[in-house]
Each structure stands twice: as C-alpha cells, then as structure tokens.
Amino acid sequence: MDLGLEVKFVGGPPVLSDDSVIEGYASLFGVTDQGGDSVLPGAFAASLKRLAGKGDKVRMLWQHDPTRPIGVWDEVREDGKGLWVKGRLLPDVAQAREAAALIKAGAIDGLSIGYRTVRAERDGKSRRQLVELDLWEVSLVTFPMLPEAKIGQKDVDDMREFAAIFAAATEVLRGA
Numbered sequence: 001m002d003l004g005l006e007v008k009f010v011g012g013p014p015v016l017s018d019d020s021v022i023e024g025y026a027s028l029f030g031v032t033d034q035g036g037d038s039v040l041p042g043a044f045a046a047s048l049k050r051l052a053g054k055g056d057k058v059r060m061l062w063q064h065d066p067t068r069p070i071g072v073w074d075e076v077r078e079d080g081k082g083l084w085v086k087g088r089l090l091p092d093v094a095q096a097r098e099a100a101a102l103i104k105a106g107a108i109d110g111l112s113i114g115y116r117t118v119r120a121e122r123d124g125k126s127r128r129q130l131v132e133l134d135l136w137e138v139s140l141v142t143f144p145m146l147p148e149a150k151i152g153q154k155d156v157d158d159m160r161e162f163a164a165i166f167a168a169a170t171e172v173l174r175g176a
Contacts, residue, residue, distance in 0.1 A: 020071075020100065023086035026111045026138045033146040037120075037128045044078050046118075047135045059137040060087050062095050064114055066137075070096040073138060083113065085138050099140055110141040 029041045051057060058076045062068040073087035089096040102108040118132040 020089045020091060020096075021086070022071075022089065022103065022140075023075075024084070024111060025082045026076075026085045026113050028082040028146060029080075031146060032127060035145060037130055039082070039130045039133070041080075042078065043130050043133045044076075044083050044135050046132060047115075048076060048078070051135075058085075058135055060089075061114070061137050061139040062099060063141055064112065064137070064139045068095055069093070070099055070140065076135075076138070083135075083138075085111070103140070108140055108142055110143060112139045112141040112145070113137070114139060 027039050027044075029043075030038055032038045048058075058073050059066075059069055060071040060073050062070045070093055071087050071089040073085050075084070075086040077084055089100050091097060091100075099108060113133075113135060114137040116134040116136070117130060118134050119130075121129050121131055123129050
C-alpha cells in the first residue's frame with residue numbers, strides 16, 4: 001500500500017536509558033540531506049498543532065513499516081535546531097525488544113521522518129527546501145540520510161540549561 005509518504009533518515013549514536021527510552025533529533029533545520037532537501041524551521045508546526053488538536057500522535061515505527069509500531073513518542077517538538085523526539089520502546093512488543101538490543105549494540109543508530117510535503121520551494125541551486133510538512137511518523141532505521149543530525153543529542157533547551165549551570169559554576173570558582 002503506497003500512502004505517498006516521503007522519508008528522511010537521521011543517524012548517530014542513540015540515547016537509550018533503561019532499555020526503553022530513546023531521544024534525539026529526527027530532523028535538523030537548514031541542513032541539506034543526501035537527497036538534496038533541507039527542512040526549514042517551522043515546517044512541522046502546523047502538523048504538530050493539528051495532531052494535538054485531534055488528540056493524535058506521531059507514530060513510532062520500525063523501518064517505516066506501518067504494520068510494525070514499536071513504541072510511542074511522548075514528546076515531539078521543534079526547537080531552534082530541528083525536530084526533537086523522546087519516546088519509549090514498548091517491552092511487550094518483540095520487535096521493540098530487538099530494536100533495544102540493536103541500539104545498545106550500535107547496530108541501529110538512525111531516525112527517519114515519514115511525511116507528506118505540503119509546501120516546498122527551490123533555492124538558488126535548485127535544491128528543495130521543505131517549508132511545510134505533514135508529519136506522520138518517526139521511525140528507527142538502519143541507514144541515516146542526514147548524518148549531521150544525531151540521535152542522542154539532548155534538546156537545545158537542555159543544553160542551554162547545562163551551559164547556564166556551567167557558567168554560574170565558573171563564576172563561583174573565579175570568585176573563590
């Protein structure tokens with residue numbers, strides 16, 4: 001069954017705590033992927049708002065297979081860097097247990113978005129810039145298309161908080 005969805009892959013070492021929680025960036029803004037596309041800031045906003053309004057969620061799939069959900073995304077949001085996701089692999093699902101083992105071993109390290117393009121533009125080099133996307137799912141995948149985005153990177157707000165704590169500690173040490 002062809003739903004007309006496009007997919008983008010993102011890779012890097014995952015954050016997997018307690019064998020079930022995974023987080024990282026599923027897409028990075030302004031970075032051209034190996035397919036020649038880049039996602040612009042705000043591209044997911046309308047879709048995420050629509051989903052929330054319906055009480056629906058972005059799905060977590062295994063390798064973009066709609067018959068193989070493996071968990072739930074508890075948080076999906078845009079920040080200054082890209083589309084950040086945090087979710088749980090479901091231990092009662094056999095494929096999720098296998099995914100957890102593969103992630104821990106470093107065999108799987110990618111995230112990929114499944115979406116429909118609502119609006120895109122061409123830049124001066126005829127590359128597609130994705131302006132608005134209808135996000136359907138974020139999958140765990142084998143091969144990343146956007147190597148610069150890393151699963152396991154903390155969201156930008158967490159990093160800002162860490163930087164503020166570090167700066168405050170530095171000032172305290174300077175004064176001592």
